[in-house]
Amino acid sequence: MDFKQLEIFVALVQNESFSIAAKELGISQPTVSLQIKQLEEELDTALFIRSTRELKVTEAGTLLYKEAKNLLTKRDRVMEKFGEKNQNKIVVGVSKIPASHILPQVLLQYRKDFPNIAVVIKETNSVQTIKKVSDYIVDLGIVGMKKDDENCDFAPIFEDEFVFICPNNDYYRRLKESKPSIRALVKEPMISREEGSGIRNKMDAIANEVGVTHDQLDVVLTVNDDMLVKKMVSEGVGTSFFSKIAVEEMIKDGTILSIPLTESKERYRNLYACWNKKVTLPVHVRSFLDLILNCKEEIK
Numbered sequence: 001m002d003f004k005q006l007e008i009f010v011a012l013v014q015n016e017s018f019s020i021a022a023k024e025l026g027i028s029q030p031t032v033s034l035q036i037k038q039l040e041e042e043l044d045t046a047l048f049i050r051s052t053r054e055l056k057v058t059e060a061g062t063l064l065y066k067e068a069k070n071l072l073t074k075r076d077r078v079m080e081k082f083g084e085k086n087q088n089k090i091v092v093g094v095s096k097i098p099a100s101h102i103l104p105q106v107l108l109q110y111r112k113d114f115p116n117i118a119v120v121i122k123e124t125n126s127v128q129t130i131k132k133v134s135d136y137i138v139d140l141g142i143v144g145m146k147k148d149d150e151n152c153d154f155a156p157i158f159e160d161e162f163v164f165i166c167p168n169n170d171y172y173r174r175l176k177e178s179k180p181s182i183r184a185l186v187k188e189p190m191i192s193r194e195e196g197s198g199i200r201n202k203m204d205a206i207a208n209e210v211g212v213t214h215d216q217l218d219v220v221l222t223v224n225d226d227m228l229v230k231k232m233v234s235e236g237v238g239t240s241f242f243s244k245i246a247v248e249e250m251i252k253d254g255t256i257l258s259i260p261l262t263e264s265k266e267r268y269r270n271l272y273a274c275w276n277k278k279v280t281l282p283v284h285v286r287s288f289l290d291l292i293l294n295c296k297e298e299i300k
Contacts, residue, residue, distance in 0.1 A: 202269050
């Protein structure tokens with residue numbers, strides 16, 4: 001049994017015709033018949049019931065079809081990963097904050113050093129990005145949290161500070177002047193990121209410092225987009241604990257207010273480079289990772 005036989009078998013199942021399958025694959029009809037006959041002999045089972053009017057797949061053929069599709073898909077993934085065309089491509093998984101505020105600086109330098117390497121960005125939350133790195137769906141990742149994973153290594157690349165963000169109105173201006181405690185802030189209506197987000201993870205850690213769980217927060221809105229969190233805060237929908245680097249411009253122009261969390265031990269977090277330690281990274285991928293690890297000052 002080989003991949004060519006499986007390709008012919010899958011095409012025959014899908015087209016239910018020897019002639020159509022042959023035309024689709026660019027081979028002769030006798031070749032299709034011969035390959036299917038050899039496959040049936042090797043497996044010692046009938047895969048099709050043939051008649052003058054129709055071609056039916058047997059129960060064994062149906063089972064083989066599912067397995068064959070999976071094998072061909074895995075083969076295509078391997079070919080895509082190691083094919084010559086992908087020696088000039090790198091796939092980077094990033095969570096929301098690094099995508100907007102860290103990655104552009106890294107890409108600018110990488111494009112100068114490696115102008116012939118195409119970079120593909122896959123943006124998801126931190127947990128999903130780490131899973132993609134672990135499964136080697138992406139070459140490496142930049143994320144807002146660490147997570148135990150036997151396949152992954154992490155290295156800090158930037159220290160991010162969290163602040164409380166709120167609408168710029170009379171109520172919150174007075175609240176800011178009162179220098180409120182975290183215990184007071186967690187009582188405000190909150191806009192949260194989805195579970196698995198580094199932002200959500202840090203929000204919960206800050207609230208937990210004063211004995212408040214996520215379920216005990218007054219969460220009025222949960223979204224999976226950082227821009228939407230900031231927009232909703234500026235429109236007065238609610239407040240949030242949020243990355244300072246992501247809201248600096250809005251704070252400067254007065255779109256929103258921020259309150260420092262000076263009493264919080266959880267107000268800082270690292271952003272991390274993440275890679276699969278069980279995989280030998282190609283040279284061009286390792287170069288990208290080295291650039292991230294060695295340009296901390298530029299990122300800051």
